[in-house]
Amino acid sequence: MEWFFRQASYRGGLGRLGATTMTDENQYHFHGLLGDEQALKREPRRKRRALKVIEEPWEMAKTTAERKLPTGEAVELTVTGHFLRSVSEVEVVEVSAATEPASGADASGDSTPATRPAAEIAAVPAEGGREAPEPAAGVRTDVAVFPKPGRLFFLTNQMNLNGILSSRMLAPRESFHKYYVDLLELSPGWVPLLAVQPTAQLVERVVAERGAGAPVLVELSESVLIGRELDSPVTYVRAAHFSNVVAIHFREESALRQHRAREYSNVHPHEDLLRVSPELFTSASHVDLSIEAPEGEMITDWLQIDRARGAVNGLLAAGDSGEGLAVAAGALGAPQIPKGTLLPKWLTWEALAGMAPPPDVESEAELADRMIFEAAYRILGERDRAAFWSSSEVLEAVANEIAAAQSSPRVQALVDRDLKRVRELVNIEGDFQPFRNPESPHVAAKSLLMVLLRLDLEQLLRWPAEETGADPTTRAVSAVLAGRLRGLARESVRLRNRVLDDITAAQAVQQANDARGSLGPAEFKSNGAGTALLLKGTELRAAAPLLPRSAHI
Structure with missing residues (x-):
């Protein structure tokens, strides 16, 4: 049968090298036993606790001290280790030398406290320590070993x-x-x-x-x-x-x-x-490392985080021209972008991450456009094309969500008009023609049509502008929706930027810790040699110079 002495703590360090005995008056402080009224507990099985290792290393030492258990027994406590750090949690185990039940024990092994205590504390060696001496008889050394402090x-x-x-x-x-x-x-x-x-x-x-x-x-x-x-x-x-x-x-x-x-x-x-x-x-330890979630579990929607990261990635992937890169820079918060760049109020990092309030002021056309985009963005973020996909089903889900919002009749009429044309082309009830009104405020409906016809981001971006008639903003928003549908983790690295991946990952970690914020300061640079988008001072992407009509910032 085994007895356990738990939660002894050493505060401070050895007074000098070579010390072999520690007393209560010296520096070895045992806070006592855990349990009701610090009662000595009997356990049917030996349970070990992994050790906590903090503060500064000590030299190799063997330390003993005598303590009295609540039963009145004197127990010699021995700590053996080398290059130790202070131990904040230890365990004393008294093991009966005999494998048979001791005197007074029944067949189950229960008994009164043994008369030959052999208490021991095993401590953890830190990296860089010398080879430990052979342990004294009865002292365990098969505890979990820190491969290196701080690893x-x-x-x-x-x-x-x-x-x-x-x-x-x-x-x-x-x-x-x-x-x-x-x-x-x-x-x-x-x-x-x-x-x-x-x-x-x-x-x-x-x-x-x-x-x-x-x-x-x-x-x-x-x-x-x-x-x-x-x-x-x-x-x-x-x-x-x-x-x-x-x-x-x-x-x-x-x-x-x-x-x-x-x-x-x-x-x-x-x-x-x-x-x-x-x-x-390879661990010689028999310590049971218990994996238990801490209290206060926070619910984080990791699927939506991945989909938002995919949307931002699509935005940057569409920045393969100076004008497209300007749209991406403006959406990420760059203070200066070329004049004349069409940037909807809803196309921001905060909106893509679900953190932006609606604009204070917007026209009916802008409101209709925003409602189409937001509904499409939500619906696509919930769909998995690998499991099931229907462009018609997605379109009807978008229309139904907008109708359920019960906006004004004039706004609903604008929405219905835009979605009617999208429905005709998705259901092959009309001929696809290049968009005739580039840079119009009706960005969302055109972008939704493009992604419903070409789901794959790479295929979408290969679609020639002369065939689509899409302006840089419409093309960028369609890439945002395609990235939203697929998410980041499943997207090919051919369409991804490692620096942006790591920035959005860091932001996701902040969000998981209930700290939200921007991706960092964005900057758009342009000169006769080309254009560039910087985020947190690091260049994410470079592109061709701006066309003459949009070269002025």
């Missing part, structure tokens, strides 16, 4: 790694389009990060589902903690953007080869992060 790992499998790479973000289970069981299932709404080597049980869990592939450790920098202290073996974050990733570790060379053998169109190159690190997957 953080997310344990998953090869298939889920693809989801992380495609979205360039590490987020809760709900963010995955296709998911294989890993640790996210145990912590809804959170991402569990390990500061210790994973136990065999955890590794087995992430590869248990057929098709999941080999285990993978995604290593992240401490910046993912956003200023919080790393003070436990398992810590939880709402999400992390891919810029926090410093390495991707595989257990075997064969697993890495298998990963390299597969190339995905929606994954940016990441060869510089790949490692084979079998030592990180």
Whole structure:
């Protein structure tokens, strides 16, 4: 039978090297036992707690102190370790030397406290420590080991790694389009990060589902903690953007080869992060690392975040001309764009992210245009063309949503007129002709028609302007709707910008932490050599010079 002494805490450090005995009057402070009235508890099974390691390292030392349990027994507590950091949570285990029930025990193993206590505390060695001496008899050393102070790992499998790479973000289970069981299932709404080597049980869990592939450790920098202290073996974050990733570790060379053998169109190159690190997957620990979601779960719609990121990506993808890039810059908040650039009031980052209030003042035509865009944007954000798609069904859903808003008869008449023409062309009841009124305020209906005829963003952007008659703004808005339909994670990297991907991922992490904001200051530059869009001071895209009629800013 085993007894447990829990929640002892060491405050401070060793007074000097070579100290071998610590007393209450010295620096070793035990706060006592957990439980009702600090009663000594009996447990049917040994339960170990992972250790919290904080503050400064100590030199190698073996420390003993004598304490009295509530039963009156004297117990010698021994700490053995090397290059330790202060231990804020420890466990004392008294183990009976005999495997048979002790005197007074019944067949179930229950008994009164044993008369030969052998208490022990195992502490965690930090990186850089010397080889530990042979432990004294009865002292356990098979606890989880911190691979390096400050290192953080997310344990998953090869298939889920693809989801992380495609979205360039590490987020809760709900963010995955296709998911294989890993640790996210145990912590809804959170991402569990390990500061210790994973136990065999955890590794087995992430590869248990057929098709999941080999285990993978995604290593992240401490910046993912956003200023919080790393003070436990398992810590939880709402999400992390891919810029926090410093390495991707595989257990075997064969697993890495298998990963390299597969190339995905929606994954940016990441060869510089790949490692084979079998030592990180080998833990002698029998510590049960409990994965439990913290309280206060926040509901984040990760699907809508991905769709909004896809919409912004479509906006930038349409910026393949100076005029198109000016539209994108204006939508992202650039203060100076060419005069004459048509920029609807509803085409902003805040509106695409669902954070913008309606304009204070707008004409009936502007209101009708905004209602068409907002309804189309919402409906497309809810559809998955891989599961089911009908352009006619989407169009009717847009019309019904606008009708349900019960706007004024004049505004509804404008909406009906615009959607009637879209319906004729979608149902092949009329001939498609290039738009005859470029730069008109009726942007949304034309953009919706274009995306209903060409769902794929790449095909849409290849559609020649002389065939569509679309002005740069209509083309940009149609790309926004196409990006909204597909989302970012499934879009080909041929149409994506890695810098923008990481900026929108960082913004998504802020949103998950209930902190909303802009993508950063945008700037549009133009001269005789070309045009450029900068975000947070970094150039996202360059394009040809502006045409003479729109060259003045």
